[in-house]
Amino acid sequence: MLRTLTRRAFATGKPERAFLEVARAADAYRPAAERAKDWNEIYTNNRDPTERLKQASRCMDCGTPFCQSRSLSGCPVNNLIPEWNQLIARDEWREAYNRLSATNNFPEFTGRVCPAPCEGACVLGVIEDPVTIKNMEYAIVDRAWDEGWIVPRIPAKRTGLKVGVVGSGPAGLAAADQLNQLGHSVVVFEKADRIGGLLMYGIPNMKLDKNSVDRRVDLLGQEGIEFRTNVHVGDNIQDLMDDMDAVVLCTGSTVPRFxxxxxxxxxxxxxxxxxxxxxxxxxxxxxxxxxxxxxxxxxxxxxxxxxxxxxxxxxxxxxxxxxxxxxxxxxxxxxxxxxxxxxxxxxxxxxxxxxxxxxxxxxxxxxxxxxxxxxxxxxxxxxxxxxxxxxxxxxxxxxxxxxxxxxxxxxxxxxxxxxxxxxxxxxGFMHPDQALPGTLDLALDGRKNIATSNYETSMPGVFAAGDCRRGQSLVVWAIHEGRQVAEAVQHYFDKLELFAHQHQKQEQRI
The missing domain is CATH 3.50.50.60 (FAD/NAD(P)-binding domain)
Incomplete structure (x- = not known):
């Protein structure tokens, strides 16, 4: 349906071939002399709304959108980039947010700090300057926050299963968000005094204002996720595991290269x-x-x-x-x-x-x-x-x-x-801290990252995602890993339920 609609003229009056007529105009940063005197975000984000529509209309509606495919060097979370660009071009911002949020838990983070592999893979970039995808991403989510479209999504029912997530960086938060929406009770453990991990303390305020992090964390809390700070999960890991039906390790790659x-x-x-x-x-x-x-x-x-x-x-x-x-x-x-x-x-x-x-x-x-x-x-x-x-x-x-x-x-x-x-x-960083994997006697790969099979570690019921599993990487890859590990945990629960159901039927026959 969407691709049929894009054959019509855009709301700007520009045809679908606007990429031939409209030049790339990325959002400017605040003047260097001005921004270097404070800790506020470097972005201006005051683009004329009409210019936003024009920039979105540069998207070519490719038959094969390399930009949204991680297997083709594009977006790791498979953002539906052509779809929400075309929706913006028609001034349909709310639907554009619906498409964006369908694949990305935290576009306000990636829109600011991601190096935009999507733009590097943009087909238009072969012959012209690529579409301003990154600018569009944070423009959509910022408008969604301003318009009040982002509200708590409280699960209708709970499964009775409990998952502990160790680490509150982008992988941990994405995993927690996905698992919570599946109806599981989620507790996130963070060793620092604030939730956010790399988002809170590793990325400077001028690139990512911490109010954005707190706002998202507050929303997740309203949706039912429990956060516990100043918790060092180490020697007491067995107590944690006894209290949880599954544990997800998202501890990051924290050992720096010396x-x-x-x-x-x-x-x-x-x-x-x-x-x-x-x-x-x-x-x-x-x-x-x-x-x-x-x-x-x-x-x-x-x-x-x-x-x-x-x-x-x-x-x-x-x-x-x-x-x-x-x-x-x-x-x-x-x-x-x-x-x-x-x-x-x-x-x-x-x-x-x-x-x-x-x-x-x-x-x-x-x-x-x-x-x-x-x-x-x-x-x-x-x-x-x-x-x-x-x-x-x-x-x-x-x-x-x-x-x-x-x-x-x-x-x-x-x-x-x-x-x-x-x-x-x-x-850069070499690998995750070895204390927790050592306590659990988890298998490691050749780079001392936690080894997994479909995100499950060598200990049943314990999963790993993000930099502690794949090595030092991007925030957007961490979000992808968090989403994927949530699917793996759900698959693990489904197998347990199937096994329990089969065991019950067998006992009934006896």
Whole structure:
């Protein structure tokens, strides 16, 4: 029905071939000089409604929508992108939200923090600039919240089965949401003081305002999910399992990659998540009026310091942007890989995610303040130097050459010392903390992630999803994993019920 309707003219008066006439116009961020002075979201989100319709009308209604297929390098949750783009183009926003929410539990999160593999796989992107899918996603959900379309969906009946979810990041919340809607009683356990995991403490406020996280968590609570914070599920895991009919582990990949070089024991060297989490906790404490002297001790400040961020990616960018807002003296970002090309390389064809040079929000802010891009590519960190007090003062780096086989070699004579009062290690994560899987004696894969078969671990009734199962990945992949593990738990319950029913019939025959 929907595809038949799209053969008509859009509400804007533009025909279905508007992609030939309308240029891509992505939502602009707030000016760099302005946004770098505060912790508010970087997005403007004040697009003229008519322009929204025009941008949505650029969608080509492809016969094979690569954008929505994770198997074709598109959206991991299989968002129905052409459908809700066409609905927006006809100014049917509520129906567009219905389609969006059918596949994505938390579009207000992915619309802001996802790197948009959907846009990389957009068919229009083969010959033109792709559709502004990411902008459309958060425009739909923001309007849904504003219009009051998002309301508690309380299950009509309960199954009597109870599921414990360990971890409240995007995978844990998605699993909890799905299981709750199936009628099961769900309890989410979180070791931190607030619900949200990575969404709360790993992503800075300027990319994802924490009011958005709290709003969604409050809604889930109204729908019947129970949240327990400051709970370290470890030695008492057996008590938890005895109280639950199934347990889902969504603990994330939390062991950071360490830089084992001379001087790495010096003070002033911190992991990225440590730096970002403490900053976010301090911001929230100040907002709540609970800021105490301890935060001034635990807080890692970049104010007045020469900061070196080691490692690129989104986390490295977030560390750059956070350091700038803390008024650092200078900022340098060391990236081990060579500078990416400005266009797709032959070994990076469409519809793969485009590995091309891009300037993200933190880089733009650094350029605005200091006049140059903070990134130094093809750099290896050889070691650190410190002062008599044991605090880091310099980073020793060298240029590296990448060989065709993928190996790296330091270029002789390229060594350089960079002033550094604060070094931030943003080199990613290796695997989940091993304590809980060890306590349960769960099987692990070759990367020390929790091994599963259809999301079920080596212990019956215990499941795993998200980064602790697949390794470090995107928020949108975590949501997909949460949805999938809920299906696996339901399948497990169905098998138990079938077994119990067959056993009962057998006893009756006897």
């Amino acid at each position: 830089l084992s070089v001379d001087g790495s024991q010096l003070s002033g060297i911190h992991f990225a998540m440590e730096f970002l989490t403490r900053n976010q906790k301090r911001l929230l404490a100040a907002k709540d009026g609970t800021l105490k002297s301890k935060w001034n001790k635990e807080f890692i400040s970049a104010e007045g310091k020469n900061v070196v961020v080691i490692g690129g990616g989104d986390t490295g960018t977030d560390c750059i942007a956070t350091s700038l807002r803390q008024q650092c003296k200078s900022i340098v970002n060391l990236e081990h890989n060579p500078i990416p090309p400005t266009k797709r390389a032959p070994n990076n064809p469409w519809p793969q995610y485009p590995r091309v040079y891009a300037t993200d929000y933190g880089h733009t802010e650094a350029i605005d303040r200091y006049g140059n891009d903070p990134r130094k590519y093809s750099r290896a960190t050889l070691g650190f130097k410190g002062n008599a007090d044991g605090h880091v003062t310099h980073v020793i780096t060298a240029t590296v050459m990448r060989h065709p086989d993928g190996s790296f070699e330091n270029v002789p004579g390229s060594e350089e010392e960079l002033p550094c009062d604060l070094a931030i290690l943003a080199m």
